[in-house]
Amino acid sequence: MSTPNTLLRLVGMTLLTLATAACNSAPKMEAKDSATLLKDIRAEIGDAACDAPQQCRSIAVGHKSCGGPEAYLAWSSKRSDEARLQGLIEQHAAARRAENLRSGMVSDCRLVTDPGASCQAGRCSLLPGGGAGAASAQ
Template sequence: MKQFAILLACLGAAACSHANPDTDTLSQLRAMGRDAACDSDQQCRTVPLGAKSCGGPEGYLAYSTARSDPARVAQLAERYRKQRSNANSRSGMASDCRFMADPGAACVAGKCQLGGALDR
């Protein structure tokens, strides 16, 4: 849950999208995360989001394969990763370089949510 809170804080913060070309891509990814209805854990997946300046994702997004095409999600996530990586390079942005493990996703109360799936 802590990683989910960090991701939400980052995704909502202006500092995480200071380069604005990535705003549309991030908006599309957020929409897929909000529309994550599910009937089972098998429909829930995660995708890494963004890029830390020293490597690795800034966070993860849970989404539902019942509502979103995994290939489209991967395409948008890769576009967003490249945008964030380029923005980091241009700005000289530093990050905490902390490794963020994939928290997995589980179907909870009919919606895919981060966490829990890897612990089962």
């Protein structure tokens, strides 16, 4: 076997190994902060348009430092992808939990109850008298 051929084979195998390793490494996804995730949630909910009350639902958002949601948002099954919305909600709660731990934030520990949602004037909205509105969600 000649030395140039051996060298070329060695270089070729090394490049192939490096290329394979580069293709197998998963790209790192940057974690979004809670404010960005809340914007994504609101974008997924959109205008929460509805034709019937059965399309309207409420969903818990955020995470209080002592547990439980910070607020509820109304959304429509007519316009929103439930699986995508639930994924964003879970990411947002995890981000809020981490932010609370890092900052040492404490909350009032009041229970925020689910107010439910209704279709009013073609748009899903939270029912009055229950829980807290979306304004308090971080």
